Amino acid sequence: MEANMGEVEYQFHSNDLIAVIGAGSMGRGIVEVALSAGHPVVLYNHRETTLKAADTAIRANYARRVQKGRISEAQSEAELARLRLSTNISEIGHARIVIETIAEDVGLKRQVLTDIERTVTKNAIIATNTSSLSIDRLSSFLGEPRRFVGLHFFNPAPVMKLVEIIPGNRTDAAVAAIAERLVTAWGKSSVTCKPTPGFLVNRLARPFYVEAFRLLDEGFDPPHLIDEALRQAGGFRMGPLELTDLIGQDVNFQVTQQIWESMGYDPKYTPSLRQRSLVEAGLLGRKSGTGVFSYGNSEPQSGGKIAVPDESTHPRPEITVYGDIGLLAPLVAKVREEGIDVKEVAATPTFAGSIGIDGGPLLRLTDGRTAERVAGELGRGVVLLDLALDYPGTELLLTAASSDVSEEGKRAAHAFLRLGGIKKPTFIDDTPGLVVARIVACLINEAAALVQQRVTTRDEVETAARLGVNYPLGLLEWRDRVGKGWVESAMRNLSELIHPTRYRPTPSFARSEEAPVVRSLAS
Numbered sequence: 001m002e003a004n005m006g007e008v009e010y011q012f013h014s015n016d017l018i019a020v021i022g023a024g025s026m027g028r029g030i031v032e033v034a035l036s037a038g039h040p041v042v043l044y045n046h047r048e049t050t051l052k053a054a055d056t057a058i059r060a061n062y063a064r065r066v067q068k069g070r071i072s073e074a075q076s077e078a079e080l081a082r083l084r085l086s087t088n089i090s091e092i093g094h095a096r097i098v099i100e101t102i103a104e105d106v107g108l109k110r111q112v113l114t115d116i117e118r119t120v121t122k123n124a125i126i127a128t129n130t131s132s133l134s135i136d137r138l139s140s141f142l143g144e145p146r147r148f149v150g151l152h153f154f155n156p157a158p159v160m161k162l163v164e165i166i167p168g169n170r171t172d173a174a175v176a177a178i179a180e181r182l183v184t185a186w187g188k189s190s191v192t193c194k195p196t197p198g199f200l201v202n203r204l205a206r207p208f209y210v211e212a213f214r215l216l217d218e219g220f221d222p223p224h225l226i227d228e229a230l231r232q233a234g235g236f237r238m239g240p241l242e243l244t245d246l247i248g249q250d251v252n253f254q255v256t257q258q259i260w261e262s263m264g265y266d267p268k269y270t271p272s273l274r275q276r277s278l279v280e281a282g283l284l285g286r287k288s289g290t291g292v293f294s295y296g297n298s299e300p301q302s303g304g305k306i307a308v309p310d311e312s313t314h315p316r317p318e319i320t321v322y323g324d325i326g327l328l329a330p331l332v333a334k335v336r337e338e339g340i341d342v343k344e345v346a347a348t349p350t351f352a353g354s355i356g357i358d359g360g361p362l363l364r365l366t367d368g369r370t371a372e373r374v375a376g377e378l379g380r381g382v383v384l385l386d387l388a389l390d391y392p393g394t395e396l397l398l399t400a401a402s403s404d405v406s407e408e409g410k411r412a413a414h415a416f417l418r419l420g421g422i423k424k425p426t427f428i429d430d431t432p433g434l435v436v437a438r439i440v441a442c443l444i445n446e447a448a449a450l451v452q453q454r455v456t457t458r459d460e461v462e463t464a465a466r467l468g469v470n471y472p473l474g475l476l477e478w479r480d481r482v483g484k485g486w487v488e489s490a491m492r493n494l495s496e497l498i499h500p501t502r503y504r505p506t507p508s509f510a511r512s513e514e515a516p517v518v519r520s521l522a523s
Helices: 025-036 048-067 073-081 106-119 135-139 173-185 201-217 224-232 240-247 249-262 273-280 326-337 371-378 407-419 436-452 458-468 475-482 484-497
Strands: 002-005 008-011 018-021 041-044 083-086 097-100 125-128 148-153 162-167 189-192 319-322 342-345 354-357 362-365 382-385 396-401 424-427
Touching (some): 018 025, 025 048, 025 148, 073 083, 097 106, 106 135, 125 173, 135 148, 162 458, 173 189, 201 240, 201 249, 201 273, 201 436, 201 458, 319 326, 326 342, 326 354, 326 362, 326 407, 371 382, 396 407, 407 424, 436 484, 458 475
Parallel strands (some): 018 041, 041 083, 097 125, 125 148, 162 189, 362 382
Antiparallel strands (some): 002 008, 319 354, 354 362, 382 396
């Protein structure tokens, strides 16, 4: 691999020296990745005790891999033999690529980057693993900013498949290309984005966290229901509240704060008052024993239970389908399999997309409005359903009823949902957008904004969603399945009810001529 940097010709080979600066968990992980790819590696840290702890952790990880049969004892010994630890920064002098992984502090990074540039040769590439600091600002600390690039690994680096490559405005294009080929050679997938605050993955994921905490700020209770709904109905591996407890509330809050400030205090990224109070109180999550949840015996204690009404004695409901019900069609298909007659009628635009139950409430997919508002517009009681990835396969589904729906009507609605395969339909307070629909709509909206603003491409947004944050679908794939019109409607309704600019739709939706009709996720 070669690049011409002015009069400097840069060359890089698979056996060249890699230097990693900082011996924390991220630095240790990158060391393991580089060793596995065949490089000699020098790990620098100014504290001897930190280096010793890193050496112990790296060797323990290798021992586990040998024990599990992933590598041989001989391979482990050969790779570890290429590792050198040092508290003397001059040891990195002959490194071809230096990756800085120290704390997210601009002042510290300025000093370290200056020391690195003073030590390495003029044809060495200097990379930073920062997750949110400005690449352009960091590059300005160097005499030769063309050699500088963001190379953001995810923790744990040996396991996570994605690496973000962030060229600054002064990064040589050939240096960015070398970084991309290097990441590929190390067995990772890469996405390249412009140096926007939070880069691609952290910005893409912000709505997942900030909207969950916004629900808490609005009084949503109990908190664990947010996580359970997103896992069971949304298909996410972890809920946002338990995930921030795992990451550390202080770390997650700091990234949100940095993105909010760097984006000109855009309301979309406003940090939560609830999360701020947790950080100020030292309730940082698992590492402190308590965060959103308490962790007695290492298991989260939510402090609340889900109330599931008993519909076992309710007779089989009479079902009427009004027009195209889109995403809700699999529910009706499942009910038909249970031997229930379903009447289909042509619908006026007002009732289209509704399911009538026993001549009582109408069931509808939420579109960001409250059940009370929808009922007022329809002149009939309404039960709104949250979004689900696969309705008949959903364990728990959140619902909200307008005030004119009787207890009998609520039981009838939940009896229908149980026949449709949903084991735990659960009423919550009448919340705009409920939970899954609100958060997914905001995620899709942010993904569309990243593409429209040319921060990155559609394909790279989808790669980031699947590999960087492990979402069940690419977000633009999700948008295409539910329909641009539904996303735009949900965002507009949320902006009208909650905040006019926080929930503004990405302008590309407004240019779409697609009708706001949702389609089946099974397509």
